[in-house]
Structure formats: C-alpha cells, structure tokens
Amino acid sequence: MTIRQVITLRNFMIILCITMIGLLGQKAVRIADKIQAVQEGDRLYAAGDLIAAEEQYRQAAGNSSLLYMEDRLAQRLDELGPITKIRNALNTLVLTARAQSATKDFTGLLQTYESLISLKAVYMKTGGSYEAHFRQLSADSGLSDDLTVYFQKFKKQFLAELAESKAGGGSGEDSFKWNLLLIPDAFYGETELKQELLAASFQGHDTVRLKAVAASGSFSPLLDNALSMMNAYRSHDYEAPWILKQTEASTKSILNKDLDADNLSAFVQHGISYRAFARSAGLSSSRVLTQIDKSLAQLLKTAGRKSRAGQHAEAIALYEALAPLQDTSAELAATRLAWNIAEPVRLLPGGELPGKYTHITAGTGRYGAQVYVAGTDSSGRLYYAALKDDGSVVTLNGDVLPGYARLRRLVFDDSLALGNNTGVPVVMAEADSEDEQTLYTAYEMKPEGMTLLLSFTADSYELQADGSLLVQGAQLADGTFAPEAIYRHTVSMYEFSELVQEVQEEQEYPLITASELEQRPDEKVSLQGELYVDNNGTTVLSSDGRYIALQGEIGVTGNSVVSGQFQHNYKTVGTDIGEQLVPEFVVESVGSLSLIY
Structure with a gap:
C-alpha cells in the first residue's frame, strides 16, 4: 500500500464520518421538530386553535424520523379531518382556478366557482362546527380574491366583445352576452348593479343592430333578427323589453311609409310578416298589431265607399289587395254583385x-x-x-x-x-x-x-x-x-x-163529338174534324171514325170547326171504305184550323 493510497482511504473515512455526523444531526433536528410539533399541536388544540393545531399535527405525522405518540397523532388528525379536507379542497381550487384563468377557460372557472359554492354548502352551515374554520381557511387560501380577479378579467373581455359587435365587428355570435349573464352577481358588486350594467349594455348593443337592419329597408330580416334575439334571451331566462320596443318603432315607421306612398302591396306583405312574427313571439297584442288592424279597417271602409260610389273596379282591386291580410271574399262577392247589377x-x-x-x-x-x-x-x-x-x-x-x-x-x-x-x-x-x-x-x-x-x-x-x-x-x-x-x-x-x-161561336155552338150528333137534332152545335170533298163534290167531315155530309158553302178543307144543325136528314157520300149513308149537317159557319204559322 502506497502513501497515496493510505491518504486517500483516510480522507474517505473522514468524509464518511462527517457525513454520518451530519445525518445524525439532521435526524436529531427532525426528531426534535416532531416532538416540538406534537407539543405545539397539543397546546394549540387545548387553546382551541384547531386550524393551527391541525397544521402542527399534520407536520408531525409527516415526520417519520421518530415514532412518537403515533396513536394520539392519528386520533387527533382523524378528529380534525374536516379541516384537512377543507384545506386540501381550497388549495386544489386555487390551483385549478389559476390554470383556468391562464388558459381563458371560462366554463371551467364557472365550474370551479360552483365547486366552491358546494364546499361552502357543506361547511358553512349557520351555527355549524366548521363555519368559522371554513371562513378562516378560505381567507387564508386567497381563493375568493383570485376568483374576483379572474372573473373581472373575463367580464372586461366580454364587455369589449359586446362593444366590438355593436360597432359592426365580431363574429356575429352573442356568446359574450350569455357569458356576462353567467358571471355570478357577486363579481358585479351586487345583483342590482349587475342588472343595471347588463341591461344598459345589452340594450345599447341590440338597439344599434336592429336600427341598422331597419335602415336598410329589410323588413323580414328585421323581424327575424328581433325574434332570434327574443328567443335567445328567453332561453337564458332574461327579459329584454327593448327588443320589442325597438322592433315596433321600426316596423311602425316602415308601415307608415307604405301607407304614405300608397304602396298597398308592401303594406299587406309587411302586415302579414308582422302578424307571423307576433304569433311566433307569443304576442297577443302590440302597438303594431293595433296599427295594422286600424289601417286595415280604414282601407276596407275606403273600398266600401268606392263600391257605393259606383267605383266598383277600384273597390274590387282594393279588396283583392287586402285579401291576403284579411278574408274579403264576402266583400268581393257583394261588390261584384253590385257591379253586375249596375x-x-x-x-x-x-x-x-x-x-x-x-x-x-x-x-x-x-x-x-x-x-x-x-x-x-x-x-x-x-x-x-x-x-x-x-x-x-x-x-x-x-x-x-x-x-x-x-x-x-x-x-x-x-x-x-x-x-x-x-x-x-x-x-x-x-x-x-x-x-x-x-x-x-x-x-x-x-x-x-x-x-x-x-x-x-x-x-x-x-x-x-x-x-x-x-x-x-x-x-x-x-x-x-x-x-x-x-x-x-x-x-x-x-x-x-x-x-x-x-171561339165566340163555339161558345154559342157547343163542341160535341160526331157520335153525339144524332142525339142532338135541331140544336146549334159545333163539330171538329178533317174536311175533304168526295167524288160527287160533297164536302165530308171525318171525326172519331164517323163521316158526316156537310150542306152549305164550306170553301175549306183540312182540320176545321163547323157550326150548324142536324135536321134529321141523311146523304150518301164517298168514304175510305166505299159509299155510306151518313147524317147531313147544315153548316152555318166554318173555321179552319189548318192555318198554322
């Protein structure tokens, strides 16, 4: 082993000892911290400061350097569990709201606010055990202040979009309106302030848009826009009386122009459109409906006066023009009849x-x-x-x-x-x-x-x-x-x-049948039948299958009436079946029936 090796090993051992001493010191500190946290928690608990006590107990429970009064820690933390839940929930909402504000997630922020309201409903019950604790934890979290800042930013954004749309810009969608309505009243100061601000803003925006459509002379688009606005507000449970007010003002102006210009077809078409709008909007009465009815009644009176004055064509034209707006079939029929009579x-x-x-x-x-x-x-x-x-x-x-x-x-x-x-x-x-x-x-x-x-x-x-x-x-x-x-x-x-x-003679000489002649001798009677002249020059009357010889000046043949008397005399005459002996009738007058026009 060289000197260098010895020195290096020694240095390593020294470093290791120093490290161990440091770790032991750190553990000793953590042990002391845990003991101190438990003791501080007990003191705070005894003093009734449960929020601070929960925080100390939570810190002690998180310190694993020493097993120290673990059962009591667990028991106290379980007892103070609602405070822990409140703290954790508020912290989560703070972080969530911050992220939603950063990403401009308005819907998400509303959900966060609803979560806060739900949390309050659980822990802020009047007289509840944790009402005061919730208030303190909420204030400590700063969540309410954060939400105020975030919603104010969104409110400013939506009001700017409303102003841009009013000026003719924007996408044409009105989502900013409904977002402004969704912002809780508290972030406007109070409910009344919210109502005043939004009513003024919405009215200014809607009135400008409706006036712009009316100024272009577009009647149906004006009503379509108004109905769309009214339905949109209704779907959001919001009353916007200025929509109908401005719509009526614009439509009355247009209808008056129609009448002033004698543009009857335009008046009728506009009247039909407005009545359809009123039905769709659920209006049983309105100033414009009254104006239409009054103008229509006046026009019908005018048509009636024209008809009575003999101006039937003008009256019919007027009735026909008004027919789409009101059934004038009865008036048209009466006028046409009067014209046809005249x-x-x-x-x-x-x-x-x-x-x-x-x-x-x-x-x-x-x-x-x-x-x-x-x-x-x-x-x-x-x-x-x-x-x-x-x-x-x-x-x-x-x-x-x-x-x-x-x-x-x-x-x-x-x-x-x-x-x-x-x-x-x-x-x-x-x-x-x-x-x-x-x-x-x-x-x-x-x-x-x-x-x-x-x-x-x-x-x-x-x-x-x-x-x-x-x-x-x-x-x-x-x-x-x-x-x-x-x-x-x-x-x-x-x-x-x-x-x-x-005819007069027949009244003096009653008309009888040929078979009755011999029963009425020497009486003045009349006979009717066919007259012809036989081969001997005798005039013969043929009637009802009988033949009668005529005496006197006859002068006619064919169907005739002869008047006279039977005086008991008989004469042989020629007939269709040969010569026969027949009664002879003395003729006083003859009337031919053969002179037919």
Missing part, C-alpha cells in the same frame, strides 16, 4: 268592351239568378248570361235575331215565363216590320241552350188566363190578316190555334 252587360262574353252590345236587357233576383242579362252584338246575334245564386256564371249563345236591323228593344217577358211554368227566363225581341207592325220573337233561356218560343208579326199580344196568347192584328202564315187570333203553346212553342170569332 252594369249587367259585363256578364256577357266581352261585355267589358265598350259598345260590344247594342241592345241590352237585364233583371235581378229571379230564375235562380242574382243577375241575368241578354244582349245583341253588332251582327244581331243574341247572347244571354246569368250570375247564379251559387256564384257561378252561365252564358248562352243564340242565333241572329229576325229583323235585327230594325230591332227596337229587348225585354225579359216574365209573364210568358210564368205562363209556360218552365222556370226559365224568356227574352222577347221587338223589331219594326215593313208594314209598320211589330215582329215579335221570343226565346226561352234553357240550360241546354236557347229555344224559340214564338215568332209572329202583329200589333200586340196579351197573355190569357189559360196560358194562350190573344194576338191583335196577326199576320198568319198564309198571308191572311187576323184582327184577333189565339196562339196556344204546343210541344215547344206558341202556334196559331183559331180566330177569336170562332
């Missing part, structure tokens, strides 16, 4: 064209129609139209009227319509004839079309109680002039029946 020609095809029809006649309230009208165009063609009770319009096209070039007038002949008992209107056309009489032509307006009811030239006609027509100065079909003639309704129209004097 100007029934409008119902005819092309009737709205001036001068389309030269002769017009109309009526109301009959034949299942509210209004009915007939007219002729420049070519003399007859047209008919009716506004039915169910609101439908029926039109019929007829023929060119006979003698239309001299047409004097058209009329609805209600007496003929009633006389036929068909329930359809009858249009009578009266035209001047060449012999200064009147050409009467009547048509029935049936659903399937117009049908000819009568056509004759005469001086006048009159409907009789039995439904026949007494025609004065009739020009018959064979050119014969009849001072007075009877026309009767056959299958489809009126046709000549007999002369008036024949």
Whole structure:
C-alpha cells in the first residue's frame, strides 16, 4: 500500500464520518421538530386553535424520523379531518382556478366557482362546527380574491366583445352576452348593479343592430333578427323589453311609409310578416298589431265607399289587395254583385268592351239568378248570361235575331215565363216590320241552350188566363190578316190555334163529338174534324171514325170547326171504305184550323 493510497482511504473515512455526523444531526433536528410539533399541536388544540393545531399535527405525522405518540397523532388528525379536507379542497381550487384563468377557460372557472359554492354548502352551515374554520381557511387560501380577479378579467373581455359587435365587428355570435349573464352577481358588486350594467349594455348593443337592419329597408330580416334575439334571451331566462320596443318603432315607421306612398302591396306583405312574427313571439297584442288592424279597417271602409260610389273596379282591386291580410271574399262577392247589377252587360262574353252590345236587357233576383242579362252584338246575334245564386256564371249563345236591323228593344217577358211554368227566363225581341207592325220573337233561356218560343208579326199580344196568347192584328202564315187570333203553346212553342170569332161561336155552338150528333137534332152545335170533298163534290167531315155530309158553302178543307144543325136528314157520300149513308149537317159557319204559322 502506497502513501497515496493510505491518504486517500483516510480522507474517505473522514468524509464518511462527517457525513454520518451530519445525518445524525439532521435526524436529531427532525426528531426534535416532531416532538416540538406534537407539543405545539397539543397546546394549540387545548387553546382551541384547531386550524393551527391541525397544521402542527399534520407536520408531525409527516415526520417519520421518530415514532412518537403515533396513536394520539392519528386520533387527533382523524378528529380534525374536516379541516384537512377543507384545506386540501381550497388549495386544489386555487390551483385549478389559476390554470383556468391562464388558459381563458371560462366554463371551467364557472365550474370551479360552483365547486366552491358546494364546499361552502357543506361547511358553512349557520351555527355549524366548521363555519368559522371554513371562513378562516378560505381567507387564508386567497381563493375568493383570485376568483374576483379572474372573473373581472373575463367580464372586461366580454364587455369589449359586446362593444366590438355593436360597432359592426365580431363574429356575429352573442356568446359574450350569455357569458356576462353567467358571471355570478357577486363579481358585479351586487345583483342590482349587475342588472343595471347588463341591461344598459345589452340594450345599447341590440338597439344599434336592429336600427341598422331597419335602415336598410329589410323588413323580414328585421323581424327575424328581433325574434332570434327574443328567443335567445328567453332561453337564458332574461327579459329584454327593448327588443320589442325597438322592433315596433321600426316596423311602425316602415308601415307608415307604405301607407304614405300608397304602396298597398308592401303594406299587406309587411302586415302579414308582422302578424307571423307576433304569433311566433307569443304576442297577443302590440302597438303594431293595433296599427295594422286600424289601417286595415280604414282601407276596407275606403273600398266600401268606392263600391257605393259606383267605383266598383277600384273597390274590387282594393279588396283583392287586402285579401291576403284579411278574408274579403264576402266583400268581393257583394261588390261584384253590385257591379253586375249596375252594369249587367259585363256578364256577357266581352261585355267589358265598350259598345260590344247594342241592345241590352237585364233583371235581378229571379230564375235562380242574382243577375241575368241578354244582349245583341253588332251582327244581331243574341247572347244571354246569368250570375247564379251559387256564384257561378252561365252564358248562352243564340242565333241572329229576325229583323235585327230594325230591332227596337229587348225585354225579359216574365209573364210568358210564368205562363209556360218552365222556370226559365224568356227574352222577347221587338223589331219594326215593313208594314209598320211589330215582329215579335221570343226565346226561352234553357240550360241546354236557347229555344224559340214564338215568332209572329202583329200589333200586340196579351197573355190569357189559360196560358194562350190573344194576338191583335196577326199576320198568319198564309198571308191572311187576323184582327184577333189565339196562339196556344204546343210541344215547344206558341202556334196559331183559331180566330177569336170562332171561339165566340163555339161558345154559342157547343163542341160535341160526331157520335153525339144524332142525339142532338135541331140544336146549334159545333163539330171538329178533317174536311175533304168526295167524288160527287160533297164536302165530308171525318171525326172519331164517323163521316158526316156537310150542306152549305164550306170553301175549306183540312182540320176545321163547323157550326150548324142536324135536321134529321141523311146523304150518301164517298168514304175510305166505299159509299155510306151518313147524317147531313147544315153548316152555318166554318173555321179552319189548318192555318198554322
């Protein structure tokens, strides 16, 4: 072993001894510290300073240099366990809040605050065993001061974002509003101060935004923005009355401009949009709804005045324009009816064209129609139209009227319509004839079309109680002039029946059948049948299968009425089955029924 080796080993041993002495000294110090901590803890415990005692006992328990009164330490720490829990929880919250502030974790900071509130709920019960201890530990931790600083920073940030959004910047989201609402009242000073600050800030922000949208003339976007704001506030249980107030102010201004400019379509569309907004917003009444209703009522009155003044087109246009805002179907129907009554020609095809029809006649309230009208165009063609009770319009096209070039007038002949008992209107056309009489032509307006009811030239006609027509100065079909003639309704129209004097004679000479003749000898009677002349030149009447020889001046054949007497005489005449002996009738007068027009 060399000297160097000896010296080195010695030095090592010296260093080792010194180290051991140091360690022993350190342990002795820790032993003393533990004993002192236990003793100090006992003193503080006895003095009632449990927070300081818990800290001393906790330090002693953490000192493992000596097993000293371990059972009592454990017992005291168990007894003071709630203080330990409070201290640890507060320390954890302090560290968590600090990290959340650094990372701008607002949601996390709210959760930390809620954790503090929950902790207080457990230990700060009035009169509770640890209420005072919690207050002291909380103050010692500085957590409340830290939270105040952190929330003030967030409040400043959110207010800045609110101001930026108000000026037109920002992302367009309003999360800063809801974050400001979430900041606990305590960090605004008190609840009332928070309410005042946020109400003023929110109102200023929202009002500017709504005014900007209104200034652009965008009505629907204004309402959409307002509804979105209202719903957002409601979802956060916050009342923002300025939204509706500003919205109503802007919409009233726009509606007034619509009315002032007579822009009815814009007013109606804006009114519809606002009513939809009010329903979505849950508004049963508002100033704007009242304004819309009042303006609408005034416009409806204006339309009514126009209709009563005969300005039907303007009234209808106004009613139609207002229809999307309010049901005006009844008013439109009434106005159209009034217009059709005042100007029934409008119902005819092309009737709205001036001068389309030269002769017009109309009526109301009959034949299942509210209004009915007939007219002729420049070519003399007859047209008919009716506004039915169910609101439908029926039109019929007829023929060119006979003698239309001299047409004097058209009329609805209600007496003929009633006389036929068909329930359809009858249009009578009266035209001047060449012999200064009147050409009467009547048509029935049936659903399937117009049908000819009568056509004759005469001086006048009159409907009789039995439904026949007494025609004065009739020009018959064979050119014969009849001072007075009877026309009767056959299958489809009126046709000549007999002369008036024949009818009078028939009253003196009752009409009997051929089989009754021999039962009424020497009586004045009338017979009706077919007249013909046989091979011997004798005029014979055929009726009901019997043949009767006629004596006197007859002068006609065909269907006729003969008046006279049977005077017990018989005569042989030619018949379809050969010669027969038949009664002979002495004729006093003859009326032909074969002159049919």
